[in-house]
Amino acid sequence: QVQLVESGGGVVQPGGSLRLSCAASGFTLGRYGMHWVRQAPGKGLEWVATITYDGSNKYYADSVRGRLTISRDNSKNTLYLQMNSLRAEDTAMYYCAKGKWELIPSFAVSDYWGQGTLVTVSS
Amino acid sequence: QSALTQPASVSGSPGQSITISCTGTSSDVGAYNYVSWYQQHPGKAPKLIIYDVSDRPSGVSSRFSGSKSGSTASLTISGLQAEDEADYYCSSFTSSTTVAVFGGGTKLTVL
Numbered sequence: 157q158v159q160l161v162e163s164g165g166g167v168v169q170p171g172g173s174l175r176l177s178c179a180a181s182g183f184t185l186g187r188y189g190m191h192w193v194r195q196a197p198g199k200g201l202e203w204v205a206t207i208t209y210d211g212s213n214k215y216y217a218d219s220v221r222g223r224l225t226i227s228r229d230n231s232k233n234t235l236y237l238q239m240n241s242l243r244a245e246d247t248a249m250y251y252c253a254k255g256k257w258e259l260i261p262s263f264a265v266s267d268y269w270g271q272g273t274l275v276t277v278s279s
Numbered sequence: 280q281s282a283l284t285q286p287a288s289v290s291g292s293p294g295q296s297i298t299i300s301c302t303g304t305s306s307d308v309g310a311y312n313y314v315s316w317y318q319q320h321p322g323k324a325p326k327l328i329i330y331d332v333s334d335r336p337s338g339v340s341s342r343f344s345g346s347k348s349g350s351t352a353s354l355t356i357s358g359l360q361a362e363d364e365a366d367y368y369c370s371s372f373t374s375s376t377t378v379a380v381f382g383g384g385t386k387l388t389v390l
Contacts, residue, residue, distance in 0.1 A: 269324040
């Protein structure tokens with residue numbers, strides 16, 4: 157069965173960096189676009205970034221563009237989110253999610269989600 | 280501020296039907312049939328319940344249905360059950376550079 161397991165969250169000071177990972181199993185990662193979505197404590201969902209199945213195209217929310225970078229290593233079945241210049245407003249649970257459609261973009265459709273990893277930006 | 284507008288809360292009694300609206304613009308909901316709905320229980324990951332406006336993933340109850348008129352999409356839950364109490368989010372593709380947007384979420388209370 158499809159499983160997505162995020163890791164790498166933690167407490168970091170403002171201006172610091174973190175790299176989140178999402179280990180995928182139960183499907184061929186290299187055939188699906190993938191997303192990162194975050195949820196600040198007590199708040200709603202916010203789309204963060206999307207990467208196409210082959211990594212050739214990446215898309216970002218305005219709030220993170222230039223600071224967060226999505227990438228993937230299909231040979232390792234892993235999705236990443238490199239987070240630099242972190243701010244207090246980046247504090248959130250970060251979910252990785254699988255795009256529904258094989259080989260074509262599924263920007264607003266995520267059929268499987270991980271359980272999330274918590275990032276806290278605080279001094 | 281969320282790009283898509285949802286009511287903050289709705290409520291209904293068991294057995295009743297409720298509808299949650301999701302209002303966007305001509306750049307997202309109004310332009311594309313790429314609207315999805317997610318259910319999220321407290322402390323859990325979101326679950327896809329509707330995609331492409333009105334399609335249901337395998338395993339999702341037929342009590343959940345979706346529709347769209349102009350720039351407003353809607354989620355209807357019929358025959359309300361206690362386990363439907365959760366937060367519901369709409370999402371859409373958008374022609375802006377951000378490509379995907381969520382609504383602010385709606386808390387459903389089953390009375």
